Amino acid sequence: MYKEESSNPSSVLSADLWEKAHTKKNDEPINEAFATKVVNNTPSFEGIEYKLFRVDKEDIVAEGTWLTDDPNAICDCVKLGPSACKVWVTNALEPSAKVWKPSNGLRTMEQAMTRSIAWPSDHIIKMGGASGR
Template sequence: MKDEMIEMKALMLSYLKKQTEPSEELSNATASVLKRLNIPPMPSPSSINNNSQTKCKLLDWYGSGEIVAEGRWSSNDPTAMVHHIPIGPHAIRVWIDVAKKPNAYLWRPTSEMKCIEEALGSTVAWSSDKVNEMESSSPED
């Protein structure tokens, strides 16, 4: 059984290395298998900017337009992981720095985090149409 798992892991790594474009087919089930096999997430493509200094505002995901949090943009690579789950298409991985509406529900809650306040200091997936880049007012921002 152990040899089969090693072989499966090698096949999965080979498959993932051959991927040139992220696929919507990378589902939660696939992420679960990758986690069980201890396969690390693939790095983001070089065309994806992972600049964690880009500040952004998270708008509520149900449409009121209210700012629920401020944070730092991390990645829009669909294969980028948030708590061992790929963010998927049309999503952004964001570090949560400030809770403007602490009780606002997360767009993709986990067993550990349900609302903005619980996500402080961590990354979350957020709908890309609900993330706005903030204007910098000084070099320290």
């Protein structure tokens, strides 16, 4: 959706604009290459599931799947950096909780649903296990 078409222009993400620019009016991909490489290329998140917490381990704000802790990995166009991990948010337990590194209009866990975000490595708990990776 374009910002001019939205009732709340500040909620339109750059990813939304990019997707809109690469689809036809009927929401079909603009060409076969785009369909194959982007639309039909749903990532597989078969990693380990974690709970994300803020200050203490009792303050769980979301659940997600761990993707990587490679400091050179890219998350929202920025290198992950040290002491961080990239997680795919699957459940916002506290939707209004702030994300660790806001970017591209992404500010809350509710907005982070079904997206990857950066999160401090020492602020995750392996589901059914000990904290950390």
